[in-house]
Amino acid sequence: MAASFSFPKEWRVQSARRIADTVVGTVYEVTRAGGELDIAKVLKPRALEDSLRGADFMAWRDGIGCVRLLARTDDILLMEHAGKLTLRDRLVSHGDLDATRIAAEVLKEYHRPSETSPPATLQPLSRYFASLFRKAEDDRLDGTASPFVEAAGMAEILIAGQRDIKPLHGDLHHENIMLGPRGWLIIDPAGLIGDAALDIANMFSNPLDRFDLTRNEERIASMAGIFADTLGRDVRTVLRYAFAYGCLSATWHDEDGNGKDRDDELAVATAIRAVLRQC
Numbered sequence: 473m474a475a476s477f478s479f480p481k482e483w484r485v486q487s488a489r490r491i492a493d494t495v496v497g498t499v500y501e502v503t504r505a506g507g508e509l510d511i512a513k514v515l516k517p518r519a520l521e522d523s524l525r526g527a528d529f530m531a532w533r534d535g536i537g538c539v540r541l542l543a544r545t546d547d548i549l550l551m552e553h554a555g556k557l558t559l560r561d562r563l564v565s566h567g568d569l570d571a572t573r574i575a576a577e578v579l580k581e582y583h584r585p586s587e588t589s590p591p592a593t594l595q596p597l598s599r600y601f602a603s604l605f606r607k608a609e610d611d612r613l614d615g616t617a618s619p620f621v622e623a624a625g626m627a628e629i630l631i632a633g634q635r636d637i638k639p640l641h642g643d644l645h646h647e648n649i650m651l652g653p654r655g656w657l658i659i660d661p662a663g664l665i666g667d668a669a670l671d672i673a674n675m676f677s678n679p680l681d682r683f684d685l686t687r688n689e690e691r692i693a694s695m696a697g698i699f700a701d702t703l704g705r706d707v708r709t710v711l712r713y714a715f716a717y718g719c720l721s722a723t724w725h726d727e728d729g730n731g732k733d734r735d736d737e738l739a740v741a742t743a744i745r746a747v748l749r750q751c
Contacts, residue, residue, distance in 0.1 A: 479548065479550075480545060483504065496513075496516060496518075499511060500514070511551045514548050525662070532591050536584055537658060539551050539554045554650040555650045555653070559571050559647070559651075560678075562651070563646060575644070575675060578656045595642075597630075598631055603720065605624050607624070607723045608624030619745075624719075627716040630667065637666055638665070639664070642662030643661065643674060644672060646675075648660050668705075669703055669709050673718075675695065676714045677717075677737060683739075
């Protein structure tokens with residue numbers, strides 16, 4: 473489907489085909505003068521602030537392990553085409569362990585140090601976990617000993633003792649890692665800043681429909697070991713961030729009135745907690 477509006481003239485867009493439409497934005501594959509095939513995302517108001525923060529991250533990373541931001545307006549991003557093969561596709565063809573190892577290598581690449589100061593817009597973890605902290609306080613007042621209360625307490629300790637603080641993708645999963653001409657790259661960063669161990673927490677919940685993997689304690693332990701080695705961190709820290717994040721994600725679904733996805737996330741968090749208790 474062609475775009476129903478005009479892109480900035482200086483982008484030299486000759487044709488546009490809509491390839492995705494999400495709550496964050498509408499994504500087009502665009503052909504520009506000269507034959508370049510790129511991606512344009514028209515951002516939606518609901519997630520505009522988060523998307524622009526992610527754009528700041530992309531501009532700062534400047535193509536290192538990350539898709540390049542080519543141009544931007546107030547609500548449209550023009551980015552290099554990252555390819556059509558996702559890490560989820562790789563998981564299907566080569567297995568989960570292979571996909572996890574690729575994710576670990578991608579993480580090392582886009583976490584490489586930069587001589588440029590990170591953007592001031594990046595969101596700290598204290599704000600990122602705000603929904604979980606609110607939910608936990610509500611449960612405490614109700615006298616409910618929920619996993620949200622446990623996770624919030626864990627998150628508070630983790631945030632207070634952060635190490636290896638750096639800009640983070642913040643939403644790393646199998647469909648945000650893609651293979652293209654420049655190799656495996658991340659797309660759609662959320663733009664956080666904080667402990668590097670938080671950046672792989674969402675991987676434990678993905679792929680979202682693969683309950684055989686996400687609730688499998690052996691898989692959780694293996695993944696935690698690989699990421700702990702990659703980051704040079706204690707495996708228990710990796711698992712604590714994964715548990716806290718799982719409950720945070722469940723909180724977001726709860727706020728949206730989505731009980732099924734909330735319970736799915738809590739099931740993953742429960743499995744992570746079981747592995748953590750064995751460490």
